[in-house]
Amino acid sequence: MMSSAIAVHAYRAVGANRSLRRTLFAYLCFNAQEFAIWIAVTLYAFERGGATAAGIVCVAMLLPAAFVAPLGSVLGDRIRRDHALAIGYLTQAISAAVLGAAFAWAPAPVAYIAAIVSACAVTLTRPVHNAILPELADTPEQLTAANSISATAEGFGLIVGPLVNSVMIGVAGPGAVCAIFAAVMLLAATLTARLALHADGRASLPAAARTSVISEVMDAAVVLREDLPAGTLTLFGGGQYFVVGMLDVFYAVLAVDVLAVGQDGAGLLAASVGIGSLIGAATTVLLVGRRRLAKSIEVAVGVMAGALAAVALAEALGPIILLLAAVGASRAFFDVAARTLLQRSVPPGVLARVFGLQEALVMLALAAGSAAAPMLVAIFGERGAFVAVGGLAVLAGLAVLPALRALDRRATLPDPARISLLRSISLFGMLDQPRLERIAAAMVPRTVVAGTTFIHAGDEGDNFYLIDHGEAVVSAGDREVAVLGKGAYVGEIALLRDVPRTADVAARTDLRMLSLDRDTFLSAVAGGGGVAVDEEVETRLRQLRDRGDGTTA
Numbered sequence: 001m002m003s004s005a006i007a008v009h010a011y012r013a014v015g016a017n018r019s020l021r022r023t024l025f026a027y028l029c030f031n032a033q034e035f036a037i038w039i040a041v042t043l044y045a046f047e048r049g050g051a052t053a054a055g056i057v058c059v060a061m062l063l064p065a066a067f068v069a070p071l072g073s074v075l076g077d078r079i080r081r082d083h084a085l086a087i088g089y090l091t092q093a094i095s096a097a098v099l100g101a102a103f104a105w106a107p108a109p110v111a112y113i114a115a116i117v118s119a120c121a122v123t124l125t126r127p128v129h130n131a132i133l134p135e136l137a138d139t140p141e142q143l144t145a146a147n148s149i150s151a152t153a154e155g156f157g158l159i160v161g162p163l164v165n166s167v168m169i170g171v172a173g174p175g176a177v178c179a180i181f182a183a184v185m186l187l188a189a190t191l192t193a194r195l196a197l198h199a200d201g202r203a204s205l206p207a208a209a210r211t212s213v214i215s216e217v218m219d220a221a222v223v224l225r226e227d228l229p230a231g232t233l234t235l236f237g238g239g240q241y242f243v244v245g246m247l248d249v250f251y252a253v254l255a256v257d258v259l260a261v262g263q264d265g266a267g268l269l270a271a272s273v274g275i276g277s278l279i280g281a282a283t284t285v286l287l288v289g290r291r292r293l294a295k296s297i298e299v300a301v302g303v304m305a306g307a308l309a310a311v312a313l314a315e316a317l318g319p320i321i322l323l324l325a326a327v328g329a330s331r332a333f334f335d336v337a338a339r340t341l342l343q344r345s346v347p348p349g350v351l352a353r354v355f356g357l358q359e360a361l362v363m364l365a366l367a368a369g370s371a372a373a374p375m376l377v378a379i380f381g382e383r384g385a386f387v388a389v390g391g392l393a394v395l396a397g398l399a400v401l402p403a404l405r406a407l408d409r410r411a412t413l414p415d416p417a418r419i420s421l422l423r424s425i426s427l428f429g430m431l432d433q434p435r436l437e438r439i440a441a442a443m444v445p446r447t448v449v450a451g452t453t454f455i456h457a458g459d460e461g462d463n464f465y466l467i468d469h470g471e472a473v474v475s476a477g478d479r480e481v482a483v484l485g486k487g488a489y490v491g492e493i494a495l496l497r498d499v500p501r502t503a504d505v506a507a508r509t510d511l512r513m514l515s516l517d518r519d520t521f522l523s524a525v526a527g528g529g530g531v532a533v534d535e536e537v538e539t540r541l542r543q544l545r546d547r548g549d550g551t552t553a
Helices: 002-016 018-073 081-105 108-122 126-136 140-172 174-192 213-226 228-239 241-258 264-287 294-311 317-345 348-410 416-423 433-442 492-497 518-526 531-547
Strands: 444-448 453-455 463-469 472-476 479-484 504-507 511-517
Touching: 002 018, 002 140, 002 264, 018 081, 018 108, 018 126, 018 140, 018 174, 018 213, 018 348, 081 108, 081 126, 081 174, 126 140, 126 317, 126 348, 140 174, 140 264, 140 317, 213 228, 213 348, 228 241, 228 317, 228 348, 241 264, 241 294, 241 317, 241 348, 264 317, 294 317, 294 348, 317 348, 416 433, 416 463, 463 518, 492 518, 511 518
Parallel strands: none
Antiparallel strands: 444 511, 453 504, 463 511, 472 479, 472 504
């Protein structure tokens, strides 16, 4: 009952958050256009060269997109992420319009080049979308709910996009489909151009730290290499699209060779996965408020593997539709759990680039899965191929299990009250949710007995202190300067300005405090405060000067 109440509150909070609403609606538009244009290109190629031409064009779209994805994601770590998101949507609007014109008036080779450019433009969205949600969500529950709604948007996109395509392509051709979605993506760009981020609006990656685009991508790769659990989850999340790529081929194999229901049956099988994705997205409400997510990922992989293997035993269309729907549902559940865990675990400054690397893996996995499917059918037979894929999923899940559990233990969320206390402080109030969670987790509880002086004038600044309970007195010489209570903090100026303590701070009553060591504090504040932190320090110094003491405890 408590879990349901938390989930309902989280979804309502997402609905009340204007920036999250706009971002999630734009993401629905994006998913619809991605699937609609993909199908339009596939049909255009099929009409001109059959299945071979369609397959070649699909691979030709995926491989360059895999190269562009990590490079384009750098924008999401260089500038405001709402601006990066809007630029991606605007680029997709332009590329869709150009593709539509090519379909209508240009020769096929030109249209194929435009299709490749359009596929590359698509890769600009998902990494930045996944990276911006933590900057818009106010609580861990809101973040999970936003990821859940994102998965729902993906499921609806899988239905809405092909539906619009099927209605328009017979009436006005593929060019009309592109024109419609060019306008839709222009709307998405408008919706996301200016959002209320928790950060203070500066680029996540400071200008002084910028190098070449490739070097910045490699920086993210180094983070994942050094953080093996996070790297494993990134690889696993992208690699599971290998199954999706194989399914694109298996639909036709099942419909024509196994069930003998013709090519129309392939569309029905594909739709069952899309409907299952919607169901799976709805069940992700169970993840809201959950502190541990590795077990949810394990269950999702197990269900997907079992459903794939069971397809080999099913004889009729109905059971196979249900099993494929289970595959779609488990994939959606997996996506939300894995995405949320990665958002909790990766440093915010490289988050867009990490998701960009994962997007590249998605494209490569799709292409590899499509290429591997015929080989698996040739080796194991039409039904045995499904058993092989299910077994492959189980083996992959077992291989990454230790890393997932290690990541889950590390990413366990701290006490929500501690996060709320941090968010109430102007110094940390501008930080996004994952960064706040990491700061809260790093804080060390400390108790000080009444009458004890814990900061001495002249000492080197070594810790930042946040009062959770009790009162402290700030003194300069023999004069009392201030009395501090719950939510007050001391020690930040000496750390930020690298100067000695110039005041004494003692416990007036028994104190319960939270402390951060110098390096952790500076890393946390420098990673997300920017100009706002400088303004906060100047305000504190001005207040102290107004008292006439110049204290910099």
